[in-house]
Amino acid sequence: MRTFHCGSLVPGCDWHTRAEEDAEIVARAVDHLRQTHGESIIRPSIVEQIKARISEEENVS
Template sequence: MKTFHCGSLVPGCDWHTRADSEAEVVSRVVDHLRQSHGETTIRPSIIEQIKERMSDEQNAA
């Protein structure tokens, strides 16, 4: 499971998401950046920053 916390990219934002695939997390983050932060252009460098800040979440037993 991949997780992403928006505050790691946009200080002060408490939004976070998680999904099984990296691609799904990136898609959700891009949607969030557009809707909540007014981003109109998502450059490849932003995608790379999202991927760098993504982490693996271990399922609790």
């Protein structure tokens, strides 16, 4: 499972998502940036920053 935490891109934001595919995470993150942070234009550099911050979710035992 892959995960993305918006706070790694937008300090102070607690939103996060997880999915099997990075493309699904990017789509959710872009939607979140538009709805929550008021971003109307999502530049390719932002998409690359999202991708760079996606990580493998660690299993917590």
